[in-house]
Amino acid sequence: MIEHAYLIPLIPLAASLLVLFGGKEDPHSPMPWVAIGAMAVCLGLSWTIFQGAASGALALPYERNWEWFSFATTLGGKSFIYAMPVGVLIDAPAAVLLVVVSLVSLMVQVYSVSYMHGDPRYKRYFAFVSFFTAAMLGLVVSSNLLVTFACWELMGLCSYLLIGFWFERPGPCEAQKKAFMTTKLGDSGLYVALLLLYAKTGSFQLSQIRLFFEHGYMPAAVATAAALGLLLGAAGKSAQAPLFIWLPDAMEGPTPGSALIHAATMVAAGILLVAKTYFVFLASPVAMEAAAWLGLLTAFLAAAMALVSYDIKRVLAFSTISQLGFMMCALGVGGFTAGLFHLTTHAFFKALLFLGAGSIIHAVHTNDMRLMGGLSKKMPVTFLTMLAAVLAIAGVPGFSGYYSKDMILGAVWEHNRLMFGLLAFTALMTAFYMFRLFFLTFWGEGRDHDRHHHAHESPGLITAPLLVLALLAVFSGFGLSRGHLVERLLPKPVAAHPAAETAQAAPRPEQSAAPEAARAHPADHAHPIHHQEAEMPAPLASAVVALVLGAIGLAFLLYRGPTYPIADLLKSRLRPAFALLDRRWYLDDVFLALAALSDRVAALAFWIDANVIDRVFVDGWGLLTRVFAEIGNALDVHLVDSAVDGVGGLAADLGAGLRALVVDGQVQVYLAYAAVFGLAAAMLLML
Amino acid sequence: MLEAIVFWSLAGLVLLSALAVVTLRNTVHSSLFLGLSLAGVAGLFASLGADFLFAAQIMVYVSGIAVLILFAVMLLGRASDLHLRQVNDLWPTALLVCVVAGAGLFKVAAFFEGIVALEPPAPGTRAIGRLMLGDCLLPFELVSLALLAALIGAVFFCRSGGEENP
């Protein structure tokens, strides 16, 4: 099947065009099922590839290129023809992500059939979602960085369209602009990085750039600059600090759309980009360290914000940012496997959380958790699936999040103890705020009786995807980590090392088959960063689990309801801290202030220009000029003007005469002029 | 000899009827002479051995366009037209332009003096068909598109007026 892998992004693309342009816009249009069918086919294709990868039957990475266009170029003083190929490059991580993306997208679409039913732009929504997924799948499979960039930007466009889907309201409009501009800020870095890589290697092909790196031709400074540019791009897309300001607002769009953005497509793209170009990062320890600290900072800042928010979707948005920080941090410390593993599990439980939140919002018609409560009996399926997701994201042993987060913490532990402490604390915060959300929503009494009374379980089309995702959220971690499948599927790329002839692009399946002791200290590690499968010491791991459970217990104590004396007390005591978090660390204000500051600088420059430069130079010069001008004027008026008037009058008379002669509105006169002048031109040419 | 007779008589027919087209006062006669002139051109095509072009000329121009123009003349003509001058005051200029242009064109024609066809003409319909459905397929399709557009355009222009004056 893998030779047809290029179909994977093309099928949803075709479906989206079909849905967008086929049929009439109708709130009850059957067109969405076309998109869902296409996505199911896509999932099937992806699944066969994944199975091949998991069983080892497929030789990965698989690359196939077609010629796209070619051009002549000069590089380093030499001219040559560069043929730009376009193609698919599927390595094992891509195989995993294909399944994740298409599965989550399929679930989101099935869910949306019911959720978006009756919307006036029902059909268009599905076209957007399909297109979004197509762009993401294209990003996953593309072998060419230019195509990757194109897909990247298409995703930016799609997020813009989905966030602003209800563009009649002011909120989505603002949010879509914010998202677009913020991500564009990051994209500029990515663009510079791409140009840098191309200028240095003369190719946009990932495999060729990689070869370039592996042979050690890349100067460290360039590698660092490129890696930092890529990191900036990833920070914009994957909402890392301080560019995460767009993501909390991004939930203005339809909730299933948010689920797609937060789980499978948009934010995953940044992490995926870093993973795809991981060899660039490996060549630059500075960039790796930057990525790690950036991820850590993001994880911490976002988790802190999530502690105080009362908007259910906003809490989830902050948790997404925080989890993305975990992934970025893992990638930064060299935990490639851990980072992508977390991306996979996170996609499942975050999609589930968002879809569950959508189900709740559907039932109670508000985002405010203070107006919810006691929904467990009203919505049992949502309650149970959300419980699974919350347990997974909190990292309770046995659930998927536990495995991946454990792996990340292990990698960080090996790298830097301080970092580990902060990240572990963030993990505790995660558990706390997720359970805070959970208790506020489902526990206790209904705080708004009217809403509570009318709440009801969502229809089957909404709960079915929830159940599927819940199964995945519970079992995917266990399933993937069993038998070290994840290490085999998501092998860490080997670092570039000029001296080591063994450095190779292909993943090494024998590595996973090696016994545990050998894996902990692989004999042939020629690469400097070797703690890929690092683990925390067992007591520490147990301590972390215990602390997580403690955090959950704390959340239960504080937010079990029906009243919240301790939480309220804390809130009144720590008012400044709460305010700080509530205003999202004042980052929005910082960005606005930056804009205002540049405005001020411009105003200052203007003032200097107007009062100093203009007064002294321009005005002085003007005065001097004026004196001369007065003299000139006297001469002018009396001597020159009369002559000029005469000439002007002559010209005017001539013009009027010519005009009367030429412009008389007669077609044939014009035709005669055309003939005469055409003739004259022909004669000139013949002479 | 026969070829010369055919050529000169056809050339005379074409040019004289063309002159009649542009000078006659009665527009109906003008359009009838147009048909004659076009038929003469068709004859010239035949003498050049362009058999398919000959047929197309007869079918499209002589029996199509000339008749269409005749209809238009009859539709738009008035009895008073017969007493009006049909030539405007521009004719001296036009004559001058034509003389100068004629000088140039004859100079070009003289450049090809003495070129004769060496082989007898062969039927070309099959070759044209192959060319049109082969190398010239795209222009062929585009022309058919242009015809469709002309058809719709003509209907559109006539229809909008038709509603005003039933």
Add this chain to the structure above:
Amino acid sequence: MTLAHYLAVAALLFLVGLFGALTRRNIIGILMSIELMFNAANLNLAAFDRFLHPGGVAGQTLALFTITVAAAEVVVGLALLLAIYRGAGTVYVEDYNLLKG
């Protein structure tokens, strides 16, 4: 008969058409003159094809395309003419002076 003969006839036909297009007052007359010029061009094409490219049909094919386009032109032209006539009530072009400056 040489190529020059045919070119001369075509040139004369073209000049007659040009003269008509410049001098006819009647708009249908102008249209007819334009048709004459088209035919002159077609004649040139056929002649060049016969004399300079024996055995080939490219010139004839081009002439066929010209005929087709000319047919389309006449159809649209006459339709426009009818529309103009409805509006202006005359077929004499000196009365069509909306462009007069």
